[in-house]
Amino acid sequence: xxxxxxxxxxxxxxxxxxxxxxxxxxxxxxxxxxxxxxxxxxxxxxxxxxxxxxxxxxxxxxxxxxxxxxxxxxxxxxxxxxxxxxxxxxxxxxxxxxxxxxxxxxxxxxxxxxxxxxxxxxxxxxxxxxxxxxxxxxxxxxxxxxxxxxxxxxxxxxxxxxxxxxxxxxxxxxxxxxxxxxxxxxxxxxxxxxxxxxxxxxxxxxxxxxxxxxxxxxxxxxxxxxxxxxxxxxxxxxxxxxxxxxxxxxxxxxxxxxxxxxxxxxxxxxxxxxxxxxxxxxxxxxxxxxxxxxxxxxxxxxxxxxxxxxxxxxxxxxxxxxxxxxxxxxxxxxxxxxxxxxxxxxxxxxxxxxxxxx
Numbered sequence: 001x002x003x004x005x006x007x008x009x010x011x012x013x014x015x016x017x018x019x020x021x022x023x024x025x026x027x028x029x030x031x032x033x034x035x036x037x038x039x040x041x042x043x044x045x046x047x048x049x050x051x052x053x054x055x056x057x058x059x060x061x062x063x064x065x066x067x068x069x070x071x072x073x074x075x076x077x078x079x080x081x082x083x084x085x086x087x088x089x090x091x092x093x094x095x096x097x098x099x100x101x102x103x104x105x106x107x108x109x110x111x112x113x114x115x116x117x118x119x120x121x122x123x124x125x126x127x128x129x130x131x132x133x134x135x136x137x138x139x140x141x142x143x144x145x146x147x148x149x150x151x152x153x154x155x156x157x158x159x160x161x162x163x164x165x166x167x168x169x170x171x172x173x174x175x176x177x178x179x180x181x182x183x184x185x186x187x188x189x190x191x192x193x194x195x196x197x198x199x200x201x202x203x204x205x206x207x208x209x210x211x212x213x214x215x216x217x218x219x220x221x222x223x224x225x226x227x228x229x230x231x232x233x234x235x236x237x238x239x240x241x242x243x244x245x246x247x248x249x250x251x252x253x254x255x256x257x258x259x260x261x262x263x264x265x266x267x268x269x270x271x272x273x274x275x276x277x278x279x280x281x282x283x284x285x286x287x288x289x290x291x292x293x294x295x296x297x298x299x300x301x302x303x304x305x306x307x308x309x310x311x312x313x314x315x316x317x318x319x320x321x322x323x324x325x326x327x328x329x330x331x332x333x334x335x336x337x338x339x340x341x342x343x344x345x346x347x348x349x350x351x352x353x354x355x356x357x358x
Contacts, residue, residue, distance in 0.1 A: 009313035009350045012036060013321075014358045015304035019283050022066040029279065030070030032307035035358055036277060041309075042078040046153040049085035049120070051175060053160070054105040055290040057094055062290050063160050063281060065109035072116060075156075083118045084110055085155075087146045087179060088127040088239075089291070090186040090248065096239045098125045122146035126211070126239060127183030133267040137346050139260050143267035144185040150271040155180075157278045157311070161318050163287045163299065163327050166190075166250070167258050168334035170289040171318050172278040172311040173343060177261035180268045187235040189260040190250050194231045195238055199223050201245035208237040208246060258339035265311060266348045278314045280306040282321060287330050300326055312349030316340050 012035045014028045042048060050072075055062030075082055086101065094100035098121040105111070105119045112118050123129045123146035130144040149155065157175050164170035178186060204222035216230035217237060224245065226237075237246045252260070269276055282303035286296040303321050308314035319327070319336060327336055344351050 007350060008352045008354045009308060009310035010356055011306055011308040011310075011313050011317045011353045012356045012358055013304055013306050013317075016283070017302055019302060022064065022069075025067040026070040028305055029067055030074055031358060032279060032305050033071055033074060035356070036307045036309065039077070041277060042075060042154055044078055045081060046079045047081045047083075047151070048075060048079055048154045048156065049083055049149070049152040050117070050156050050158055051085050051149075051179060052158040053086060053175070053179065053290055054095070054101070054108050054110055056292075057104055057107070058294050059290050060295070061160055061162065061284050061286060062108055063158055065115040068115065082116075083120050084115065085120045085122050085148060085152065087123045087149075087181065088121060088183060090183060090190065090235060090238075092239060092244070096127070120148050122148035122180070123182040126236060128213075128234070128236060130182030130184060131271070133271045135263060135267050135270055135346075137263040137266060138342075139256070140188070140263050140267075143264050144182045144188070145264070145267050145271050146180055146182045149180045149268060152272065154275045155268070155272055155277075157276065159278065159280050160284075160290055161280050161282050161322070162285055162289045163330055164289050165292070165331070166254060167261065167339060168254070168327050168331045168336040169315065169319060169339070171280050171315045173262050173265050173315050173339050176268045176311060177263070177265035181264050183236065183239070184232070184234040185264055187233055187248060189257060189264060190252055191233075191248050192252050193249050194228050194233055195226065195235070195246050195248055197224050197226050198245050198247065201243050203243045203245070205242075207240045207242070211236050211240045254334045255338045259342040262339050262343040262348060263346060265343065266346055269348060276311070277309050278307070278311050280314050280318050282306065282318060285322065299330065308353070310349040310353070312340060312343045312351055313353035316351045317353050317355055
């Protein structure tokens with residue numbers, strides 16, 4: 001997609017073919033940050049969150065904590081208030097609550113004794129802690145961003161670029177849009193219908209009724225019933241239900257899902273007052289994202305590290321570097337440019353970029 005103005009966003013690239021040395025990757029990551037003018041971006045004593053994903057149990061594609069040593073050393077020249085930040089998942093796995101999420105994080109090298117940084121689960125114990133941010137976009141007037149994300153002074157978005165079965169590409173825009181949304185926001189992006197209760201699976205424990213903030217669930221004949229007129233679509237019940245009786249339908253089409261996702265990314269930018277930078281790591285790029293990929297073979301050779309202050313430009317550069325037909329061949333039914341087009345339309349960033357080799 002071409003931008004008719006002469007303005008272009010800068011995207012820096014440091015190419016790396018061998019990712020086996022943590023020291024080499026650490027140095028490369030730090031060098032990209034320095035070229036992004038990192039010394040002036042961060043203010044003294046900022047509360048600086050490094051947004052990444054820890055991967056699910058059994059996954060291996062997540063960003064390794066040892067790779068961050070050079071970067072965090074540079075950041076500590078300005079502030080000691082560093083932390084890694086993430087939100088709970090919408091689907092029912094170990095990372096759907098803060099306790100299980102922290103256990104996975106620590107197992108993957110993100111304990112404070114390992115990385116030197118605490119981990120903050122930004123939407124709280126059950127994904128309920130959020131703040132409404134006004135964006136007045138096409139699909140949303142307001143978006144529900146995780147509370148601690150909104151309270152962060154500066155957000156450094158670190159994304160392991162992969163394919164994705166619903167959005168085609170998972171990189172900075174997805175890490176911001178889905179990854180910084182509270183549970184209700186994730187549900188609003190993925191589903192156009194309310195949760196449904198499978199009566200045969202319900203054990204009548206009443207936990208969903210207790211947790212529902214809208215008083216939209218009752219118990220009748222020892223089975224849960226949903227009053228859809230009251231339901232606000234927060235998704236709380238789907239996670240608290242241990243019998244799997246309450247389910248979400250992931251029924252939003254791929255284009256609208258991508259558009260909703262980037263509107264949430266805009267909400268993050270608005271919440272932070274544009275105090276945001278992105279680093280995309282193009283290594284071990286698999287067909288599926290780190291939540292799903294377990295032992296998959298990479299779909300392209302390793303490329304390197306990209307850095308930009310523009311989340312749209314960095315993801316457009318990521319798509320271009322992966323090759324036009326790489327993800328299109330895997331997900332031919334998904335319009336891979338939909339998220340880029342809509343993000344530019346809502347003025348989240350520019351698709352035109354200058355690629356600067358380091």
